[in-house]
Structure formats: structure tokens, C-alpha cells
Amino acid sequence: MKKEGYYSSGQFAKMAEVSVRTIRYYDKQNILKPSYVNENGTRFYSDRDLARLQQILLLKFLGFSLDDIREITVDTADYHMMKNSLEQQHKLIQDRIEQMQLVETAIRDTADAITKDHEPDWSQMLRLIHLTGMETSLKRQYQDSTNITARINLHQKYSVNKQGWFPWIYQQAEIRSDMHILELGCGNGALWTENLDKLPEQISILLSDTSEGMLRDVRRTIGAGDIRFSYRTIDCADIPCEDHSFDLVFANHVLFYCDDIDQVCREIRRVLKKDGLFICSTYGSLHMKEISQLVQDFDPHIQLAADNLYERFGLDNGAGLLHRHFTQVDLSRYEDSIYLKEPEPLIDYILSCHGNQNQYLLNRYKDFRNFVQKETQKGFTITKDAGIFLCRV
Incomplete structure (x- = not known):
């Protein structure tokens, strides 16, 4: 029996524009659990689950692994937590844009060096490898910056x-x-x-x-x-x-x-x-x-x-x-x-x-x-x- 205010897996997947298979996978990975399971084991999801799924999809788009997402997503059951989460995600997007701009420049410079000298500039290649590996450090930096701001805000206000x-x-x-x-x-x-x-x-x-x-x-x-x-x-x-x-x-x-x-x-x-x-x-x-x-x-x-x-x-x-x-x-x-x-x-x-x-x-x-x-x-x-x-x- 369906509970009022809840959506079946199919309805939920359609609202989020993902497959039911994706929903089930996130469930198995303990990243997104259904809010309600009836006596027959049928899973149902709420609007709050939809907000959390959108957060997960954004972080996945930004290049974070499922292990990272499991750690840094937060409960969106409160509007205040939701607002903070969106602000944090905005910082992530800014960081990722800056990172990709650096990668773009490094790729262009490396390609130009190969065209000009007919061999790669190895120091430039190492820089490119470093830049494309920055994803693993973004999470920690983002968390540190967000945490220190939360602590200062309590004192300021x-x-x-x-x-x-x-x-x-x-x-x-x-x-x-x-x-x-x-x-x-x-x-x-x-x-x-x-x-x-x-x-x-x-x-x-x-x-x-x-x-x-x-x-x-x-x-x-x-x-x-x-x-x-x-x-x-x-x-x-x-x-x-x-x-x-x-x-x-x-x-x-x-x-x-x-x-x-x-x-x-x-x-x-x-x-x-x-x-x-x-x-x-x-x-x-x-x-x-x-x-x-x-x-x-x-x-x-x-x-x-x-x-x-x-x-x-x-x-x-x-x-x-x-x-x-x-x-x-x-x-x-x-x-x-x-x-x-x-x-x-x-x-x-x-x-x-x-x-x-x-x-x-x-x-x-x-x-x-x-x-x-x-x-x-x-x-x-x-x-x-x-x-x-x-x-x-």
C-alpha cells in the first residue's frame, strides 16, 4: 500500500530524470535509502529524498567518488541544513571551474610545445598530471573552509x-x-x-x-x-x-x-x-x-x-x-x-x-x-x- 506524500521507485526516478537502476544502486551503496518501506518490501521516497538525490547527482557531476559523496552529503531534513549545503556546493562549483580553467591552459601549452619542438615539455606534462589529480584534494579543502566559517559565524553573530x-x-x-x-x-x-x-x-x-x-x-x-x-x-x-x-x-x-x-x-x-x-x-x-x-x-x-x-x-x-x-x-x-x-x-x-x-x-x-x-x-x-x-x- 502506498503512503500519502511518497513516491514509488519508478515515480521517483522519473522526477529526478534518472533510471530506477540508479536509484537501486544508491540504495545498495547506502548513499540514498528510501524514507519508507511497506510490509511487502516496496520502497517509497519523499521530497526530502529528492533534494538529497539532487545533491548526490551534483557532486557526482563534479567528479566526486561515491565514497566521497557518502562522507560529505548531509541530511537535508531541515531548511537551514539545505541552505548550507547549497552554499557549500556553490563553492565546489567555483573551485571546479577554476581547476578546469587551469587544466585547459596546461593542455593548450603542452600541445603548443609538442607542435613547436616536436617533443613534449616534460615539466609541463607533470603539471598537467598534477592538475588533473586535484579532485582528491578539493573535498578536504572545501570541508576545511566550510568548517572554519561555521565556527567564526557563531562568534560573529x-x-x-x-x-x-x-x-x-x-x-x-x-x-x-x-x-x-x-x-x-x-x-x-x-x-x-x-x-x-x-x-x-x-x-x-x-x-x-x-x-x-x-x-x-x-x-x-x-x-x-x-x-x-x-x-x-x-x-x-x-x-x-x-x-x-x-x-x-x-x-x-x-x-x-x-x-x-x-x-x-x-x-x-x-x-x-x-x-x-x-x-x-x-x-x-x-x-x-x-x-x-x-x-x-x-x-x-x-x-x-x-x-x-x-x-x-x-x-x-x-x-x-x-x-x-x-x-x-x-x-x-x-x-x-x-x-x-x-x-x-x-x-x-x-x-x-x-x-x-x-x-x-x-x-x-x-x-x-x-x-x-x-x-x-x-x-x-x-x-x-x-x-x-x-x-x-
Whole structure:
């Protein structure tokens, strides 16, 4: 018996303009399960399933494998998740267009070289191989960029301190004309996009990150025409810049991710001018503690982070680590908290974390959303315990 509001496999396939065989294959691959199976084993699909199928088909068109699609598709049972998913897919399309433009240029250059010299330019051929193999890295870059944006959005929109984290850091830096500035781990570039109107016209800023995807997002946001900015993938432990070349170096929530913090500090000190300033941020043990407690109350198996990063480099032990390399180290705390009454931004933040939460939450999204909505409807306060170290040689 058919259930109202549901479509048979044949109807569903016709609506999506795919074959029934494709629908069955996605079912077997655990990528798209039917919303309802009747007592005879007949499968039925809903409008929500159609939205998910469209997402799957788009990702497949973009060149992602079924294993990739299984990992990066999300439950579209909520309009907010759907909107986020579409925005993420738009970024993927932009990345893929840029990639294919590079491939097109490389193919043309390689063909021209063969026509001219009657033999291939092997360095150009290697570049072509690299470009056509970029698909495997797109997923990771896209996820990183999306995740960091979700975390920043929670702070930007719901923080009690109306000055904002990035304007506050900018104020501490006392940026002047003609400075040469390096940011290590620039993420989505929020330090600069939120302060563009304050930046002097005569200034040089090198934005770096290990993720090419993040750098592409920042370049799009700032605009390629802003000649004050340049972009480069950089490993913090091996900065490819000359000695004493920067007046100011930023590392915003970066050092606790580094394998060798001492080596990173040595490199930063090397590229800093003798009267330069190094600003690095981190947090303490109380930071966002209510969020960890919230997910634990829902499911005690959930861990939002494999490690407590503040134990590696935090507000309590950071000064001691920095004093090994800098003669003056001053701590400035940022007084703030988060207050909100709606579940979606908090859920986005939780799903963006580096822990095991997606393993337990994505298949129970509706239950989790109801749980968070109940916890936030009367107001939910989140502690912030963050600050910056200002370091001089």
C-alpha cells in the first residue's frame, strides 16, 4: 500500500530524470535509502529524498567518488541544513571551474610545445598530471573552509562583546602605513575582511595557509584587484621568506596545531624585523565548555576534539613557551561570551568540530536538533576564554 506524500521507485526516478537502476544502486551503496518501506518490501521516497538525490547527482557531476559523496552529503531534513549545503556546493562549483580553467591552459601549452619542438615539455606534462589529480584534494579543502566559517559565524553573530574578535585584534596590532605583514594560517581571512575599511592604502599583507581551498575563498572575498594582498601556501615551520622581512606576524589560533611549536617560533622570530611584533591567539580550559557539555548530555560517546588543544598551547602555558624565543611576552584577554536562542548556529558549530560528532549526529539529526532547540529556546550562554600574546624580540 502506498503512503500519502511518497513516491514509488519508478515515480521517483522519473522526477529526478534518472533510471530506477540508479536509484537501486544508491540504495545498495547506502548513499540514498528510501524514507519508507511497506510490509511487502516496496520502497517509497519523499521530497526530502529528492533534494538529497539532487545533491548526490551534483557532486557526482563534479567528479566526486561515491565514497566521497557518502562522507560529505548531509541530511537535508531541515531548511537551514539545505541552505548550507547549497552554499557549500556553490563553492565546489567555483573551485571546479577554476581547476578546469587551469587544466585547459596546461593542455593548450603542452600541445603548443609538442607542435613547436616536436617533443613534449616534460615539466609541463607533470603539471598537467598534477592538475588533473586535484579532485582528491578539493573535498578536504572545501570541508576545511566550510568548517572554519561555521565556527567564526557563531562568534560573529552571537557574541556579547559588540566590538568583535577580529576588530579587537586589529586594534591591538596598531597597523600603520608601509608595514609588511604576514598572517600564518589565515583561514577564511576574517581578520582582514572585517577590517578592510581601516587598512592603509600603502601596505603589504601576505596571507598564508596550508589549505589552497581556503586561500581561494579569501582571494574571492577580498578581490583579486586589491594589490595590498598576496597569497601563498606556507608551512609555519618552514617560512619561505627572507630574514627580518616583516613588521608584524599574526598566528590566530594556529600554534596549538603545530607539531613543533619551538621550530615555528624560531621561524617567526627569524622573519620578524628587530622591532617587529608577533601576535598569536589561543584559548583556555573554560572556552566553550557549555557546548561540550551539551553534546555529552545528548550522547556521552561524543567528543568534539581528540585533544584539548589549550594543553599544547593555551592561555595558561603559552607565555612560558613563547619566552623561549621572545624577550617580551604580554597577555591580553578578550572579555566576551556568546548568547543565543536558536539552535541552528550552534548545530553548525558542533558539526564543524574535529571530533567524532558526525558519526553519532548526522543519522539522528532531527532528534539532535529538537534537543538543541529545547536547550536554547530560553537562552543559552557560552563561556569564552580567549586572548592574544603580544611578543617582541
